[in-house]
Amino acid sequence: MKKTKTTDFRYNTGATAVPWAAVGENYNARDLMAIIRFLMQGEGKEYDDAIAAVWEQVQKLDAVATPPGKLSLGSQVEAAEAACNDYLGTDTSTFVTNATAGFEIAYKYANLKAGDEVIVPAITFVATMAYPLAIGCKLVFADVDPKTINMDPADVAKKITPNTKMIVPVHIGGYPVDMDPIMELARKHDILVLEDAAHAFGAMYKGKKVGTIGDFAAFSMHEVKNITSFGEGGILTTTVPGFGDDMKRARFLGLDFSCPIKDWLYNITPIQGKFGPFVPGNSSTTEIQGLGLKLQVERNEEIIEIRRKAAAYLTERFAENDAIIPQDLGGEDVKPTFHLYLLQIDPAKAGGDIQVLKKKLEQKGVTQIAHFGPLYRFKIVKDILGLDEDEIAKTCPVCEEVFYKRFTHLPLYGLSDEQLKYMADAVLESVAEMQAGK
Numbered sequence: 508m509k510k511t512k513t514t515d516f517r518y519n520t521g522a523t524a525v526p527w528a529a530v531g532e533n534y535n536a537r538d539l540m541a542i543i544r545f546l547m548q549g550e551g552k553e554y555d556d557a558i559a560a561v562w563e564q565v566q567k568l569d570a571v572a573t574p575p576g577k578l579s580l581g582s583q584v585e586a587a588e589a590a591c592n593d594y595l596g597t598d599t600s601t602f603v604t605n606a607t608a609g610f611e612i613a614y615k616y617a618n619l620k621a622g623d624e625v626i627v628p629a630i631t632f633v634a635t636m637a638y639p640l641a642i643g644c645k646l647v648f649a650d651v652d653p654k655t656i657n658m659d660p661a662d663v664a665k666k667i668t669p670n671t672k673m674i675v676p677v678h679i680g681g682y683p684v685d686m687d688p689i690m691e692l693a694r695k696h697d698i699l700v701l702e703d704a705a706h707a708f709g710a711m712y713k714g715k716k717v718g719t720i721g722d723f724a725a726f727s728m729h730e731v732k733n734i735t736s737f738g739e740g741g742i743l744t745t746t747v748p749g750f751g752d753d754m755k756r757a758r759f760l761g762l763d764f765s766c767p768i769k770d771w772l773y774n775i776t777p778i779q780g781k782f783g784p785f786v787p788g789n790s791s792t793t794e795i796q797g798l799g800l801k802l803q804v805e806r807n808e809e810i811i812e813i814r815r816k817a818a819a820y821l822t823e824r825f826a827e828n829d830a831i832i833p834q835d836l837g838g839e840d841v842k843p844t845f846h847l848y849l850l851q852i853d854p855a856k857a858g859g860d861i862q863v864l865k866k867k868l869e870q871k872g873v874t875q876i877a878h879f880g881p882l883y884r885f886k887i888v889k890d891i892l893g894l895d896e897d898e899i900a901k902t903c904p905v906c907e908e909v910f911y912k913r914f915t916h917l918p919l920y921g922l923s924d925e926q927l928k929y930m931a932d933a934v935l936e937s938v939a940e941m942q943a944g945k
């Protein structure tokens with residue numbers, strides 16, 4: 508590669524004899540080949556021949572190419588954010604290391620402190636509650652809607668107290684939470700809403716993109732999600748007026764280049780939260796991740812459509828047996844991303860509960876995901892907050908019923924037609940066996 512180094516915006520020394528380059532050590536041709544081999548794996552003669560041909564061309568390219576001037580927070584990250592803005596209809600998309608890091612910025616904006624209450628749904632992933640748990644907030648678990656397993660707004664209403672600082676609806680599996688009543692409650696009680704939209708990039712609720720309704724939202728681009736940015740990534744958005752620019756600074760330790768202090772390159776100015784300033788961390792993302800995200804955002808609609816068709820197929824097949832409660836496919840007001848397929852059964856009609864069905868599916872080689880469950884059952888909730896799981900369980904009866912008796916998640920993407928059919932057959936056969944007492 509040419510030895511040219513470009514300067515970093517942080518140390519912008521311009522066209523000079525000895526610039527301060529942003530990138531300490533560039534990747535070379537050998538590194539690039541290792542990356543190609545990692546992203547496109549294979550073996551055998553045909554593969555080895557193709558790799559040898561690519562290596563030859565990469566060496567030629569290396570002789571004439573210039574390395575990128577930046578590897579972190581540059582034009583690719585900006586382009587990914589612009590693509591997300593276009594797609595979501597916002598101007599605040601901030602690309603962070605993952606959704607969990609995005610949540611942290613939103614939680615810090617709320618100036619949460621020990622003892623404050625945060626309402627989360629009983630069923631979600633631990634990431635939703637990691638920050639409030641870490642700083643000693645009291646987590647309050649809202650019961651779930653039996654149809655969607657999302658947070659039930661009616662139960663949220665019952666659990667709001669003068670200490671409630673945040674409500675965190677989670678669009679589980681990409682199915683939008685009923686946001687109107689949640690926002691109404693939040694506005695009435697002056698509570699901030701953080702949407703955990705980890706599964707829901709592209710979902711719609713009443714004509715609006717999910718993630719643009721609450722005060723904050725974070726999407727996950729972790730490898731298992733519908734789209735990814737090379738394995739990790741998150742997009743944070745806000746509707747808090749004027750906070751978008753500060754949110755970008757909150758991603759990188761509060762560095763402020765707009766008003767450098769004397770004899771210095773920058774300043775560190777406070778990030779203003781709802782009740783006072785807060786100290787941000789570092790959740791910067793790389794240019795390669797930015798590039799990867801932009802490419803995948805461009806095909807998000809296509810990906811959702813493939814998943815929607817797969818879900819529609821399963822829902823249609825499951826109509827055969829009324830013991831199966833198939834995933835709701837949405838309609839005008841609700842358009843899910845179909846990240847996961849929510850399979851439920853009516854235990855009375857099925858002649859057994861979901862645990863029996865899960866075992867049968869396992870025996871037939873069908874993956875189903877017991878990943879999302881009652882968070883209050885985790886040891887950490889008891890040990891850190893001193894909360895009694897059985898006491899909380901009494902306040903979340905629907906969660907207990909659906910998790911232990913009624914639901915599991917089926918995968919939707921990357922499946923061939925044969926696999927999809929096999930999965931539908933396996934579910935139908937298993938339920939029929941249960942009904943026949945086998």
Ligand SMILES: Cc1ncc(COP(=O)(O)O)c(C=O)c1O
Pocket residue numbers: 604605606607608631632634635677679703705706726727728729740741
């Ligand atoms: C419901 C939910 N919230 C949050 C997260 C965290 O996302 P990330 O891994 O990007 O931090 C996940 C990840 O799986 C999730 O399932």
